[in-house]
Amino acid sequence: MTSTTESSPAAAQKPEIGKARLRKEDAHLITGRSRFTDNMVLPGMLHLAMVRSPFAHAKITGINVTAAKSSPGVLAVLTGADVAQEQGSLPNAWPVTPDQKAPAHPSIAVDEVAFAGEVVAVIIARSVAAARDAVELVDVDYEELPVVLDLEEAFTDQVLAHSTLDSNKSATWIFDSAEAGTGTSIADALANSEVVVERTLYQQRVIPAFMEPRSIVVDPTGEQLTMWSSTQIPHILRLMLALTLGIPESKVRVIAPDVGGGFGGKLQVTPEEIITVLAARRSGKPCKFTETRSESLQVGHHGRAQVQRLKISATKEGIVTGLSVNLLADMGAYLGLITSGIPILGAFMYNSIYKFPAYRFECNNIFTNKPWTDAYRGAGRPEATFAIERMMDELATELGMDPLELRAKNWIRHDEFPFTTVAGLEYDTGNYEAATDKAIALFDYDGMRDEQKRRRENNDPVQLGIGISTFTEMCGLAPSRVLGSLNYAAGGWEHAQVRVLPTGTIEVVTGSSAHGQGHETAWSQLVADRLGVPFENIQVLHGDTAISQRGLDTYGSRSLSVGGMAVLAAADKVIEKARVIAAHMMEASEGDLEFANGSFTVKGTEQSTTLGEIAFAAFSAHNMPEGVEPNLDSEATFDPVNFSYPHGTHLAAIEVDTETGHVNVLKYVCVDDIGVVVNPVLVEGQVHGGLAQGISQALYEEAVYDDAGTLVSGSFVDYLVPGAPDLPHYITDRTETPATSNQLGAKGVGEAGTIASTPAIVNGVLDALRHLGVKDIKMPCTPSRVWHALEEAKTTGGMQ
Amino acid sequence: MASSKNITVEVDGANYNDDVEPRLLLVQYLRERLGKTGTLIGCDTTNCGACTVHLDGVSVKSCTMLAVQADGHKVTTIEGMAQDGKLHPLQEAFHQCHALQCGFCTPGMIMASASLLTENQHPTEKEIREGLEGNLCRCTGYQNIVAAVKSVADGVEYDDSGVQSGADKTAGVS
Amino acid sequence: MIPSAFDYAAPSTVEEVLAMLAAAESAGDEVKLLAGGQSLLPVMKLRMADPALVIDLGKISELVGVSEQEDTLLIGAMTPHHEIATNALLAKHLPLLHKAAATVADPQVRHRGTFGGALVHADPAGDMPAPVLATGATFILAGPRGERRVEASDFFQGYFTTAVADDEILTHIQVPKFTGWGAHYEKFTRVAQQWSIVAVAAMVKIEDGTFTRARLGLTNMASTPLRATAVEQALVGSNATLESITAACSLAAEGTEPASDLNGDSTYRKHLSTVLAKRAVLAAAGL
Structure with missing residues (x-):
């Protein structure tokens, strides 16, 4: 049934941008016609299982594969020594300093393992079961080495994570506003300010825990090696496979079919991907490897894992004068694709929405005997936002000031944009006042404060806290020149093609590789809007390097503001090309043609022709204008001139049961400003999911290791991903201050919820308990930790 | 070596007779032997629920059942939910409410929801959340999944405009 | 994700199970009894258990169901948690078990997992043992020497350990009524x-x-x-x-x-x- 408003002529012309379109992607996913990599079966396909080190640090002194090789169904067993000459070293694309240290990173360890779970051999067998059975038969001799797991201990270099390195320090990266000329001296600010608050905060190690375990199929038959992988980055992966294994890039095709979530966790070139290629090349047969969930948690890259030593200075009136950030960032045992750059991405965000004049950031990248860390939703920016938002609350407490009032005193006012920050970025637009006002109203801030007061006065066993987080982030990664200045190996552009088929339907090819975000729907809206053609007539293609030859994939909330812009630019080129052909077809001058609703009309006449007709004319090519190629295709590459800066205000009402330590999110309000919205349905979904992950870091998730370096939270029994009963109903709203860094005015939404919500929750927990003497609780704020903090506060004598 | 067993199972309305190794899990039988790849595997500890199917009409985790245990029983997977080309109301509601993103948890989530609604035709939001505690989703934050299940319980009928009805409802209610 | 290979039997009577247990014992084979499998199968998938023989109790109909006796309810060991959580007799006479069963794991697990299986598994964090202990129930075991009755206070002996011997199986749990409590x-x-x-x-x-x-x-x-x-x-x-x-x-x-x-x-x-x-x-x- 079509509703009457939709069928009216006015509604038919309603612009696609901003429309609450339902997703094109859903039909196959809700009916089970999915194309996840593990669904793939190829003729003669073999199956792999990994033999992994049980030790976090050890020398491999011998491997006996005889029994495994003779196990039923096993065709071969490969060790690191077998492939040492061809496996190369896994890539790190972001050497943050010229003298960055990194160990060699073979996919199959050869001499030494540096974290528990590292691959030491691979079984190639006829079935998954046969491969798995043989894993137990591989006999590896290890000589255990001392392990270093704690970041602060690793910093002292008393125990080395690698015997081949003389220090655990990989790199030291510094930004100083006085040296950079973007601000004043932090030393002066700290020395001369009336108030200085110093804190050490901890970002626990968390695991992306995408729902689809990673899976790889490699087909070596034919002249081009084809890899299907559950990856966010088919294009980067293809390039890196070529570079790592010395295969001509033209001989490699990578396909990311349906991908079951990524959150940064599939922004990687994995040992298993390399190993599957090696196994397929050796056997000449298609090979598949699908990790188990336990393997995924154990060896998929992790996120966060930082110690943040912070000093904030201010006047007694609450004007912030400076911020010093000194980080220890846990690399884990190796540098993955962008491991070393993750904390540096945060370097530009610690000043957040505030305009204090002095800032210094120093980060030491440190090796430990744990799996390597890398991108996880927000990547560096959640850590920065957590630190500054926690510190603003600490400062407000120190000054006896309402934390919202303190923020308002220090944030960039809407009439001060564009604003060059102390970290050197130019924020194009923003309106923190508007977002905050809206959030306050939705939240009933004063009412909540009254309720909080009531519960305090009544000694209610369930105390109430209000958690505040005002945030901004840099999205739309990234202007290529900026990435170049940071020594990142690649650019930050995105590519698109638009092809009008002879029958009038349209193919849009995007280099942005979606894995749940809804690009097919959003890009269709963009093109429908620009070309004036029906949404239904557009097919979006992505995730296959043979179809989408160029692209830089999906991460960093970049797809719309960079990839979407490329799509629009390609659509514009189609219009311009079609104009030439249309003028020829209608024997009119180009200047007399008007383009609207998918047709060119000769001004002042009824004479017109549609894009489809033009495409067919180009296809038949019987009568083309001089010098015009017979097709209606175009391509475009867009390189952004600046980042985009979404922002927002999140308010959380947090109940803390002081008897059990249990934390309940009573109410969660977020007002995000992500600029112009193409599809509010998709935006809402991104916000919800982002909030869930951020809340979960605050309350539930942590990768916990025992003293030997074994992951204790190694399955979903102990690594707690919250379920439906554990998360609140989110109240979301938006303000809309268009970005000026791209024509769409879009900013990015994929990470906003995750970035903002973690500090909102922790600030709320502490706000509920500060009057009882609790000063800090490490994340995740488990009931046990909350209760112990309360007990400790009782013995140390309450509020100070 | 363990001897294989012969089983007869009705899956999505068709009868299958196969020899299976006793250790073959039901989910592996469905995916690898019957090609029913709509049912997915998300964990190895019976936590995530991605593999949820119906056994004689009630939800079970097919990764925590042997194929031999399904002998003589009727299994329904996500692939058997649509009837005569018409989506099951939950499939339609998941689409309409944007209750899926990557779609990996979706088959299990829909199967668990269907079983939940069989046992409780008019669940509250809290009951829906609790009823789905055996299914993990990492994308949606659950709110739209809960809304989708609620809408089916409430008998909401959707139009086919391709646009979310009541859209622009940016502010929810607490 | 894939258990080690094992032999599988699905007898339809308790006597057959006992015979199989005796045979396995004399052959020195490790046996696991498969009830609902909601704890056993995950452990086998992670290869923390690899029995030579799995005896599936799912085809023994006499082990399923709740029946009313004078002052007690007799609960078959293979009665699923879902049945315990929805059964009207339990709701009336044993509201504690009724309520506790509804908290076990999740709905899917409650559909497959069984009352007796959870009790014999004896996980210290499991939700059925403590309520059953509180009721002072009697565990009815079948073994080579016939029926043996064990009081709840003697049944749970340690981590994952109960009074059930290797050659016995739990068939029923007899629970006193607590009507009106x-x-x-x-x-x-x-x-x-x-x-x-x-x-x-x-x-x-x-x-x-x-x-x-x-x-x-x-x-x-x-x-x-x-x-x-x-x-x-x-x-x-x-x-x-x-x-x-x-x-x-x-x-x-x-x-x-x-x-x-x-x-x-x-x-x-x-x-x-x-x-x-x-x-x-x-x-x-x-x-």
């Missing part, structure tokens, strides 16, 4: 799906505002479920008020030896048991 199972977890960090099962009888009977079971406060006898004794004869309940329940951790793990240390668990006991009793008392 107030009952509640207070479970504490960090996320809904999790095993209990601590839980307290409480059944009380109140006459004229005074507790006349009280039975409490503690989940995950030791290697076995425990009775909170100190609380029970303190409650009986006291007024059904918040103050007296709080005082009585402050004794909940007496005699417990909870483990320390990711979810909390022993000190925290001991504290938690007092809070949860109070809440369980308050709810059971309808306060």
Whole structure:
């Protein structure tokens, strides 16, 4: 049934941008016609299982594969020594300093393992079961080495994570506003300010825990090696496979079919991907490897894992004068694709929405005997936002000031944009006042404060806290020149093609590789809007390097503001090309043609022709204008001139049961400003999911290791991903201050919820308990930790 | 070596007779032997629920059942939910409410929801959340999944405009 | 994700099971009895157990169902949790088991997982052992020497260890009726799906505002479920008020030896048991 408003002529012309379109992607996913990599079966396909080190640090002194090789169904067993000459070293694309240290990173360890779970051999067998059975038969001799797991201990270099390195320090990266000329001296600010608050905060190690375990199929038959992988980055992966294994890039095709979530966790070139290629090349047969969930948690890259030593200075009136950030960032045992750059991405965000004049950031990248860390939703920016938002609350407490009032005193006012920050970025637009006002109203801030007061006065066993987080982030990664200045190996552009088929339907090819975000729907809206053609007539293609030859994939909330812009630019080129052909077809001058609703009309006449007709004319090519190629295709590459800066205000009402330590999110309000919205349905979904992950870091998730370096939270029994009963109903709203860094005015939404919500929750927990003497609780704020903090506060004598 | 067993199972309305190794899990039988790849595997500890199917009409985790245990029983997977080309109301509601993103948890989530609604035709939001505690989703934050299940319980009928009805409802209610 | 290979049998009578157990014992083969499989199969998939033979009890119909006897209910060991949580006889006569069963794992697991399976598995964090202990049920075992009856207080012997011998199986659990008692199972977890960090099962009888009977079971406060006898004794004869309940329940951790793990240390668990006991009793008392 079509509703009457939709069928009216006015509604038919309603612009696609901003429309609450339902997703094109859903039909196959809700009916089970999915194309996840593990669904793939190829003729003669073999199956792999990994033999992994049980030790976090050890020398491999011998491997006996005889029994495994003779196990039923096993065709071969490969060790690191077998492939040492061809496996190369896994890539790190972001050497943050010229003298960055990194160990060699073979996919199959050869001499030494540096974290528990590292691959030491691979079984190639006829079935998954046969491969798995043989894993137990591989006999590896290890000589255990001392392990270093704690970041602060690793910093002292008393125990080395690698015997081949003389220090655990990989790199030291510094930004100083006085040296950079973007601000004043932090030393002066700290020395001369009336108030200085110093804190050490901890970002626990968390695991992306995408729902689809990673899976790889490699087909070596034919002249081009084809890899299907559950990856966010088919294009980067293809390039890196070529570079790592010395295969001509033209001989490699990578396909990311349906991908079951990524959150940064599939922004990687994995040992298993390399190993599957090696196994397929050796056997000449298609090979598949699908990790188990336990393997995924154990060896998929992790996120966060930082110690943040912070000093904030201010006047007694609450004007912030400076911020010093000194980080220890846990690399884990190796540098993955962008491991070393993750904390540096945060370097530009610690000043957040505030305009204090002095800032210094120093980060030491440190090796430990744990799996390597890398991108996880927000990547560096959640850590920065957590630190500054926690510190603003600490400062407000120190000054006896309402934390919202303190923020308002220090944030960039809407009439001060564009604003060059102390970290050197130019924020194009923003309106923190508007977002905050809206959030306050939705939240009933004063009412909540009254309720909080009531519960305090009544000694209610369930105390109430209000958690505040005002945030901004840099999205739309990234202007290529900026990435170049940071020594990142690649650019930050995105590519698109638009092809009008002879029958009038349209193919849009995007280099942005979606894995749940809804690009097919959003890009269709963009093109429908620009070309004036029906949404239904557009097919979006992505995730296959043979179809989408160029692209830089999906991460960093970049797809719309960079990839979407490329799509629009390609659509514009189609219009311009079609104009030439249309003028020829209608024997009119180009200047007399008007383009609207998918047709060119000769001004002042009824004479017109549609894009489809033009495409067919180009296809038949019987009568083309001089010098015009017979097709209606175009391509475009867009390189952004600046980042985009979404922002927002999140308010959380947090109940803390002081008897059990249990934390309940009573109410969660977020007002995000992500600029112009193409599809509010998709935006809402991104916000919800982002909030869930951020809340979960605050309350539930942590990768916990025992003293030997074994992951204790190694399955979903102990690594707690919250379920439906554990998360609140989110109240979301938006303000809309268009970005000026791209024509769409879009900013990015994929990470906003995750970035903002973690500090909102922790600030709320502490706000509920500060009057009882609790000063800090490490994340995740488990009931046990909350209760112990309360007990400790009782013995140390309450509020100070 | 363990001897294989012969089983007869009705899956999505068709009868299958196969020899299976006793250790073959039901989910592996469905995916690898019957090609029913709509049912997915998300964990190895019976936590995530991605593999949820119906056994004689009630939800079970097919990764925590042997194929031999399904002998003589009727299994329904996500692939058997649509009837005569018409989506099951939950499939339609998941689409309409944007209750899926990557779609990996979706088959299990829909199967668990269907079983939940069989046992409780008019669940509250809290009951829906609790009823789905055996299914993990990492994308949606659950709110739209809960809304989708609620809408089916409430008998909401959707139009086919391709646009979310009541859209622009940016502010929810607490 | 894939268990080691094993042989599989699905007999239809208890006698056949006993014969198979005896044969396996003399052959020295490790056997696992498969009830609902919701704990066994995950352990086998992770290869923390690799039996030579799995005997599936799923085809023995006499082990399923709840029947009413004079003062007791007889519950078949293979009765699924879902049935325990929805059965009208249990709702009337054993509200504690009825309520506790509804908290086990998640709906899918409750559809497959069985009452007897959970009891024999004897996970200290499992939700059925403590309530069953509180009821003072009798476990009926079948073995080569015929039927053997074991009292609940003797049944749970340690971590994953019960009185069931290798050549026996649990067939039924006979549970006294607690008709008209107030009952509640207070479970504490960090996320809904999790095993209990601590839980307290409480059944009380109140006459004229005074507790006349009280039975409490503690989940995950030791290697076995425990009775909170100190609380029970303190409650009986006291007024059904918040103050007296709080005082009585402050004794909940007496005699417990909870483990320390990711979810909390022993000190925290001991504290938690007092809070949860109070809440369980308050709810059971309808306060």
